[in-house]
Every structure is written in structure tokens, then in C-alpha cells.
Amino acid sequence: MNDVPIYLDNNATTACDPAVVSAMLPFFTEQFGNPSSMHSFGNKVGFALKEARAKVQALLGAEHDSEIVFTSCGTESDSTAILSALRAQPERNQIITTAVEHPAILTLCEYLEKEGYAITRLGVDKRGRLDMNEYKAALGPRTAIVSAMWANNESGTIFPVEQMAELAHAAGAQFHTDAVQAVGKIAIDLKKTKIDMVSLSGHKLHAPKGVGVLYLRRGTRYRPLLRGGHQERGRRAGTENAASIVGLGVACEQALQHMVYENTEVKRLRDKLEAGILAAVPRCFPTGDVMNRLPNTSNIAFEFIEGEAILLLLNKAGIAASSGSACTSGSLEPSHVMRAMGIPYTAAHGTTRFSLSRYNTEAEMDRVIAAVPPIIAQLRKLSPYWGEIGPTEHPEEAFAPAYA
Amino acid sequence: MWDYSEKVREHFFNPRNAGLLDGANGIGDVGSIKCGDALRLMLKVDPDSEKIVDASFQTFGCGSAIASSSALTEIVKGMTLDEALKVSNQDIADYLDGLPPEKMHCSVMGREALQAAVANYRGEAWKDDHEEGALICKCFAIDAVLIEEVVRANSLTTVEQVAHFTKAGGGCASCHEGIEEILARVSKEACTAPTAATKPLPPATPAAAPKLTNFQRIRKIEETVEAIRPMLQRDHGDIEIVEIDGKNIYVNLKGACVGCMMEAATLNGIQTKLVEALGEFVRLLPAAMLGKAH
Structure with missing residues (x-):
């Protein structure tokens, strides 16, 4: 029964698509040129990057291909976006974010708080939803940037980022979204939004680890994190990770092709899995905003x-x-999202x-x-x-340990 | 994934003595609110011999918490209560061929459950004596609460001092930013008003202290340690000097000091006293290190 392992941790990372791997391979061997070089070795690689950029552009629905800046990972994109907004608008010192962001945002904000920036962390309700009135009240003339994730990595809950971006713009603030979990799973059309910056990470959508993207809307005031070369039009210096960028291009192309499948078949399998578990196991419940979440994610709390x-x-x-328990992270606290x-x-x-x-099957479920x-x-x-057949009469009273 | 030993995995997959125990007459319920782990230890004690004839557990916790509970029940079965109270958290970890530093608190919880269960049998109230904080130093498993206590008690100001007193930061050094934050926080609290440097800094090379003869030096070490012993004995602990080898002084901690969470802090506190008394740098080491340190 346990012959082939079943991988249900795709929000952590995904398997590289075989088409991605085969597209990358030539760039480790004959296509080794530096895209900046004037000779034909470099020129071909430069052309491949251009092609990859167009594919990312298509998946994100960006208006211009120059709005795509390749980075090394989602975390780099997040840091670049927030630090850029602070440096480009020194008269503004407030960052608005949410309590359930990825550590790539939260840890950076904690650090910036020590540097003297004002951080507003929006709370969520029991189902992981933001209070838009609280958000509106927090926006002000000193708000430099709002950073809210498109979809939560643990519960899959989707935030109304398009609406939030409109409100941020009305307050003269920039809007960034960490869309690492959303890209490739739900349809995105950035040109129809007011979102200024978007982070994405290759390895969450069947591209390799070590490549990411910062979408940077044309006209957004910007200061680079890495200065040095002219790569990415001077917005992200450093020789391009050509093979991975080519891989990411193919992965984006595939994600676009599978977008309907993801939101029908993958969603059906997820729903089947969740319903099957909830029906068979007493005292468990799905977390997050179950009617408004990623099609691939089910987070179940077993009491x-x-x-x-x-x-x-x-x-x-x-x-x-994977789990939101404290012990899996090496920290002592359970997941900040669940709390x-x-x-x-x-x-x-x-x-x-x-x-x-999209690689999971019915039989696996x-x-x-x-x-x-x-x-x-x-x-x-x-x-x-737990008693013989169910929780003890009053679990919290029956077992009330002396806590350290 | 955690680097669990085979023994930990085995005790997790096949826990010994799990479930309720009929006729249990000593029950210890303890937990760590931060980590969320909680453990109920049940003992069946023979009232005449005070021997633990049977033990079982129920645990809400991770793999190593369940394995530690299982190991604990195996260790204490057949022991008298006094013998069982000598079981340290390190004994539990050793029984399992070691635990990752982040998971050492699971073994501490086991020891606490044991103390609580014995107290329950004897009709005494058990009080937890330590608080657990976020893990700062992964090399030596030292948490923020311990570091902060020691920093406060000894007015430490540098990462190096923290490493000397608690070992935290003395390994791979990647936690130094975290230690600096604790130092900054404590020093901010301590500073009530802007003041000029209150104490002149000691000269870079201390005035040469009169050199002690070997005999005088050993006497001085003995006197210093003797002066500290009553304090340890008040807490049902004790210390004895085993060997003096150059700068290294080897000692045995005894009684309640064994396996105490503050063991490292105790040794370092005594070391500081010795350094002051002798006017030279010495290291205080557990006798188990004899022949290993240089």
C-alpha cells in the first residue's frame, strides 16, 4: 500500500516539471554565455531570457515585459519591495501589513520597527479575514507602503488585494503583495489592478528553487536593493540565473495552460480529500476562509x-x-497564522x-x-x-497541567 | 525534518506504558504553555517499600515528547521514589541516545512530571521552578529567559560575558544578534537616568597581584568554594573539588544541583568568585570533563 509516496506539501515547494528541467539543461552546457556579452554565446542566452520574461508577463497579466524583474527568491522580492518604498519616499514612515504574513515580511518589519519605522499589523477574524474598516482607518499621509499577501500559505485564505491596492493609492501609498502562493493557482491580471509590486517564487509553481520575480509597475518610484550591474535595467544587479529563469518561463507557460484544471480538477480532489477526512474523523475542522481560498489547500485542525x-x-x-504546530518549526509557539x-x-x-x-490523483486521495x-x-x-471514545467530559478541566 | 535518533523514533512509534493506569496513586500533570506540550505521568507506588511498581503516561505533544514520556516510564519502573527523584532530564535524553537542542525541553518536562507525581503521592504541592523562553543558542540549548536572568543578575554587558556565564553564543556564533538584543533590552531597563561613566574602567593590565604559592592557591580555592557551599546546601545541593589542573578546576555538583536548569549558571557564578579571589583567570569544569579539556 505504501509503495509510492504521496506528496501533499506543494505550498512548501513543488516538484520541477519535466518540461522545465529539459528546457533548462542546455543552459548548463552549450548555452553557458553571459547574456550581457556582445558575442553569439551571450546573445542566445539574452534571447532566451527575453522569451522567459514574456511568459512570466503573460501569467501575471502585466502590461509591459519590462515590469518583470528577476530575483533570487520570493524573500528577496519582498525585501526589495518594502525597502524600496521606504527609500523612495523618505517623508513616509509607516508600513501597513497583516498579522498573518510570511516571515519574509514579518521579520523584516520587526527589524524596521527597531529602526524607528511605524508598523501597523492588521488582525484577522476567526476565518482569517481582514477587517477593511480597520485597514481604511490605518491608512494615512505617512503610509509608505501596504504589504498584504494575495493568499495565505497555511490556510489558503485569499485577501482582497485589488480593492486594498485601490485604497492604498487613494492615500498616496504604494501597494505590494506577496503572491508567492497565489501565482499559478488563481488567475491574475495585474494590468487591471492598481497593485504596484508583486513577489513570486519559482519553486512554488514547478520551477526550480533559487529564482523569483519582483513585478514592478511602470512608474512606481523605486530604489534597487542590489546595485552594481546594469542587469534588469539597473533594478537588480547581478548576473542573471539564466537556466532557472528559462525554467521559470516554461513553468509560467504551463501554469497558464493548467489554470482551469487547477481550479476545477485539483479543487475537486482537495474538496474530496477534505470531506473524506472530516466525515471519518471526529473533532476536527478546516481552518481559514473555506469559501474563499486557494483551490489546492486544505488546512485541518485535529483537536x-x-x-x-x-x-x-x-x-x-x-x-x-505539513503542520502549524510549534514543534515542526523549531520555535516554541504554534503558527502565528493560527494564533x-x-x-x-x-x-x-x-x-x-x-x-x-496538478500531479496528484484520485487514487492518492x-x-x-x-x-x-x-x-x-x-x-x-x-x-x-481524550477519553475512551471521545474527548473527556470537560477536557480543559479534566486535564489542567501546571504550566511552566 | 528533525534528526531524531533511532531510539527516539522507536519509542515514538511504539510507546511503552501509554494510557491510563489502574490504581495509580501518584499523578503528575505538567505542561509547557509556550510549546503546547503537556504530559500526565501516572505512578503506582507500593506504600511499604516506596517502590514504583508500575508507571504509565498520556502525552499531548510532538514525537520527542511522546518518546521522552515513554523513556521516563521505562526508567523509573522498579525504582524507589528517592531513586526516581535523582533521574535528571539529561538521563532521559541519554536513554534516548540524545535529543535535538530544540527538543531538550521535552526531557525537562518529563523530569518535572516525575517530581509532580512524587509530590502528588506524598501529598505535597509541587511548584515549577523555571520559566521557558524562546530558544536563542541552538548549540547549547539556552533560552532567552535564562540568558536574561543571568544578564540581569550579573550585570553583563557583552556577548563574550554571556558566553562565559551561560555558554550561549559560544558555539557557532549565529545567535549573537539575539544575545545583543537581550543585552540592549536589559541595559535600557537598568539605565534610569543619563549618567557619566560611573566607574572608571579597570586598567588594561591589572596591577600584578602578589603571586600565590601553589599551596596558598589551593587553600584560596578551597576557602572560596567552602564559602559558597552553604548557599548550595540551602537548596539541597552541594559541590566538591575533585582536581586542580593549572587553570582548570574540576568539581562535582551534588544533590539538587545535578540536572538543575541553572547548573551552568551556578558553575559560572562560582567561577567568577574564584577569578576574583585568585586575581587570575580560571575555569570551573564538571569533573566529567577531567582529561578532556586542555
Whole structure:
């Protein structure tokens, strides 16, 4: 039964598409030229980059191909965007972001707070949704940039970024979105929005690790993070990671071709998986805004047990998933996303994320649906919050340990 | 993924003594709110011999928490209560062939559950004696609360001092930014008013102290340690000098000092006293390091 492992951790990273790999290979061998060179070795590579840029442009719906700036990863794009907005608008010192952003944004903001910038972190409700009135009230003449993720990596919840960008513009602020999880999973048409900057990461959509993009709307005031060469029109110095950029181009082309499949078939499989687990396991619930989330993501909180233990047993059954529990991250706190949504500790520690891709199959879902219930039951047997057949009468009272 | 030993994996996949224990007469419920782990340890103690005849556990926690609980029950079965109380968190970790530094708190939780269960059997109240903070130094598993306490108690101002007192930052050095932040925070609190340098800095080369003879030096070390012993004994601990080899002084910590979370801080505190008394730099090391340090 456990012959082939099932990969359901595509929000962490994805497998490189075989077409991506084969498109990249020549750029490690005969196509080794530096695109900046004047000879034919470089020229061909330069042409390949141009082609890749057009493919990224198409997936994002950008108006101009020059709005695509290749970077090394999503984190670099995030840092570039926020630091650029602060440097380009020194008269503004406030950053508005959300409590559920990726650490690439949150850790940078914590650091900038120490440097004296004012950081506003918008909270979310139980389903992970923002309060737009709170957001409107936070915007002001000192707001340099608003950075809100397009879709949440843990719950898949989608934020109304188009609307938020309009509001930011009305306040004279720039708008950035970390769309690392959204690109390739939901349709995006940037030219119809007021979004100034977008981060994306190659390895989340079947391209290799180590390549990312900063979308930079034409006319947005900008200061580069890396200065040096003229690459990317002086906006991101450093010799281009040609092979990976070519790979990313192919991956974007494929993502566009599979956009309908992602939002029908992948979504159907995700819904089947989630419904199957919820029906078979007592005391568990999906987290986030389930009616408005990525088509590939299901984050289920299993009460009274802990996520790392779930993952270890899933792994033993040949199933790869991830968890918002503290112990999987090496930090002591459970996921900041789950805490921001007010999920109780006894459930937050047991959250398990299943994230699919177009490579997953119906048969795999059946296997996971069969494998999960006994794993949960096995761990609940060990849990002091759990009785013979269900949670103890008043779990919080029946077991109230002396906490350190 | 965590680098768990085979033994940890084995105890997680096949936990020993899991579930409720019929006739348990000593129960310890402890948890770590930050980490979210919680453990109920159940002991069946024979009232005549005070021997633990059976033990079981229930754990809400990660793989290493479950493995630590399983190991703990195996270790204490057959021990008398007094023997069981000597089991340290390091004993639990050793039994499992080690735990990753981020997971050492799982073994600490096991030891606390044991103390709580024994206290419960004896009708005493058990109080947790330490608070757990975010892990700063991954090399030596030192958390923010411990570093802050030691910084405060000893008015430390540099990363080097923190490394001497707690070992934190003494390994790969990648946590120095975190340590500097703690130092900055504590020094900000301590500073109530803008003042000029209150104490002149000691000269770069200290005035040469009169050189002690070997005999005088050993006597001085002994006197210094003797003066500290009553403090340790008050906490049911003790210390003995085993060997003096140049700058290295080897000691045994005894009683409650063994396996105490503050063990490193205790040693470093005594070391500071010795350095002051002797007017030279010496290192205080556990006797287990004899022949290993140079």
C-alpha cells in the first residue's frame, strides 16, 4: 500500500516539471554565455531570457515585459519591495501589513520597527479575514507602503488585494503583495489592478528553487536593493540565473495552460480529500476562509493532538504534509497564522496542511482518506485530553497541567 | 525534518506504558504553555517499600515528547521514589541516545512530571521552578529567559560575558544578534537616568597581584568554594573539588544541583568568585570533563 509516496506539501515547494528541467539543461552546457556579452554565446542566452520574461508577463497579466524583474527568491522580492518604498519616499514612515504574513515580511518589519519605522499589523477574524474598516482607518499621509499577501500559505485564505491596492493609492501609498502562493493557482491580471509590486517564487509553481520575480509597475518610484550591474535595467544587479529563469518561463507557460484544471480538477480532489477526512474523523475542522481560498489547500485542525506527531506517522504511511504546530518549526509557539485566527492551542498544535498540485490523483486521495483516521485515533489514545471514545467530559478541566 | 535518533523514533512509534493506569496513586500533570506540550505521568507506588511498581503516561505533544514520556516510564519502573527523584532530564535524553537542542525541553518536562507525581503521592504541592523562553543558542540549548536572568543578575554587558556565564553564543556564533538584543533590552531597563561613566574602567593590565604559592592557591580555592557551599546546601545541593589542573578546576555538583536548569549558571557564578579571589583567570569544569579539556 505504501509503495509510492504521496506528496501533499506543494505550498512548501513543488516538484520541477519535466518540461522545465529539459528546457533548462542546455543552459548548463552549450548555452553557458553571459547574456550581457556582445558575442553569439551571450546573445542566445539574452534571447532566451527575453522569451522567459514574456511568459512570466503573460501569467501575471502585466502590461509591459519590462515590469518583470528577476530575483533570487520570493524573500528577496519582498525585501526589495518594502525597502524600496521606504527609500523612495523618505517623508513616509509607516508600513501597513497583516498579522498573518510570511516571515519574509514579518521579520523584516520587526527589524524596521527597531529602526524607528511605524508598523501597523492588521488582525484577522476567526476565518482569517481582514477587517477593511480597520485597514481604511490605518491608512494615512505617512503610509509608505501596504504589504498584504494575495493568499495565505497555511490556510489558503485569499485577501482582497485589488480593492486594498485601490485604497492604498487613494492615500498616496504604494501597494505590494506577496503572491508567492497565489501565482499559478488563481488567475491574475495585474494590468487591471492598481497593485504596484508583486513577489513570486519559482519553486512554488514547478520551477526550480533559487529564482523569483519582483513585478514592478511602470512608474512606481523605486530604489534597487542590489546595485552594481546594469542587469534588469539597473533594478537588480547581478548576473542573471539564466537556466532557472528559462525554467521559470516554461513553468509560467504551463501554469497558464493548467489554470482551469487547477481550479476545477485539483479543487475537486482537495474538496474530496477534505470531506473524506472530516466525515471519518471526529473533532476536527478546516481552518481559514473555506469559501474563499486557494483551490489546492486544505488546512485541518485535529483537536487534542499535536501536529509533528501526526506528520511523523503520515510520513511513515508514505504521505507528506505539513503542520502549524510549534514543534515542526523549531520555535516554541504554534503558527502565528493560527494564533491570529484565535484557534485554541489544543487545536492550533494539531493543524495539518494538505496542499495539492496538478500531479496528484484520485487514487492518492483515497489512500490518504483511508490512512488519516487511524493515525488520529492512535495519537488521541495517548492524549490526556481524550477519553475512551471521545474527548473527556470537560477536557480543559479534566486535564489542567501546571504550566511552566 | 528533525534528526531524531533511532531510539527516539522507536519509542515514538511504539510507546511503552501509554494510557491510563489502574490504581495509580501518584499523578503528575505538567505542561509547557509556550510549546503546547503537556504530559500526565501516572505512578503506582507500593506504600511499604516506596517502590514504583508500575508507571504509565498520556502525552499531548510532538514525537520527542511522546518518546521522552515513554523513556521516563521505562526508567523509573522498579525504582524507589528517592531513586526516581535523582533521574535528571539529561538521563532521559541519554536513554534516548540524545535529543535535538530544540527538543531538550521535552526531557525537562518529563523530569518535572516525575517530581509532580512524587509530590502528588506524598501529598505535597509541587511548584515549577523555571520559566521557558524562546530558544536563542541552538548549540547549547539556552533560552532567552535564562540568558536574561543571568544578564540581569550579573550585570553583563557583552556577548563574550554571556558566553562565559551561560555558554550561549559560544558555539557557532549565529545567535549573537539575539544575545545583543537581550543585552540592549536589559541595559535600557537598568539605565534610569543619563549618567557619566560611573566607574572608571579597570586598567588594561591589572596591577600584578602578589603571586600565590601553589599551596596558598589551593587553600584560596578551597576557602572560596567552602564559602559558597552553604548557599548550595540551602537548596539541597552541594559541590566538591575533585582536581586542580593549572587553570582548570574540576568539581562535582551534588544533590539538587545535578540536572538543575541553572547548573551552568551556578558553575559560572562560582567561577567568577574564584577569578576574583585568585586575581587570575580560571575555569570551573564538571569533573566529567577531567582529561578532556586542555
